[in-house]
Amino acid sequence: MADIEEHNILSQLVNPKTNAQAFSKLVRLYQERLYWHIRKMVLSHEDANDVLQNTFMKAWNGLAGFRGESQISTWLYRIATNETLTFLTNKRMRNISGIDDVEGLLLGQLQAETYFSGNEAEMKLQKAILTLPEKQRLVFNMKYFDDLTYEEMENILETSVGALKASYHHAVKKIEKYLTEEKVT
Amino acid sequence: MDKELNKILKETGNRNPFTVPENYFENFAVEIDTKIGKDRLSVKKLLKPWLYLAAMFVGLFLMGNVFYAVYQNNRKMDADLYEMYVMSQIDQTVVLDYYPVESDDYE
Secondary structure (H helix, E strand, O other), X not given: OHHHHHHHHXXXXXXXXXXXXXXXXXXXXXHHHHHXXXXXXXXXXXXXXXXXXXXXXXXXXXXXXXXXXXXXXXXXXXXXXXXXXXHHHHHHHHOOXXXXXXXXXXXXXXXXXXXXXXXXXXXXXXXXXXXXXXXXXXXXXXXXXXXXOHHHHHHHHOOXXXXXXXXXXXXXXXXXXXXXXXXXX | OOOOXXXXXXHHOOOOOEOOOOOHHHHHHHHHXXXXXXXXXXXXXXXXXXXXXXXXXXXXXXXXXXHHHHHHHHHHHHHHHHHHHHHHHOOHHHHHHHOOXXXXXXX
């Protein structure tokens, strides 16, 4: 069903007369999935909103360059991932002279976040995820929360299944270690 | 959930703990529609002055071509007229004296 819809949208996207309408459909179809993908990385709603807007505007401006070689969803996920990583890098650069590192800053934002309904255990899990390197965080979120297959992740992140499995395995071990230590203390 | 996860992670679960403001996604989609609309307009607006400038250059080039052709034509006509004038002012006997005499004439 989603494939048929994607195919229809794709044929409308290449036509200059219908591309704006088709893009509007595309936004409505993927905005939630992409928002959560970004939000789990940047944590704050405001930042996720900014990154999501940039993602869709980049996609709109790059529409002519999309040749349909990959699925639209993969293409959008790729843009969203790149935009998220760029956002975090910029944040790190801006904060280079600051007291906290970016992870500390993100943690502070998370604790002050209005739009967080998690319980204590879920907050601890988010803190544990924040101790991971960015790429591992990305892989862990995509597998653990979004339940994406390694093959889907391979297309989006352009990383081999083997490397993704290893990355996820390391992430799980680190998180478990963090949570076990937290439980003891 | 993954088999790899131990008890702690299984207990925590993979529920999404984040929320969004009310009607966020409805409003977001409308906002993007507006941005795309503005973007389409702004592309036209951006192109307009360049199109005018290009048209002006084409006009100037064509006018230049016409003026150059007229100028060249006038110059040629002036040169022809000047030659005719000079020739009319010269005494024909002087001209005949000026032309070199054929070598046979000396023999």
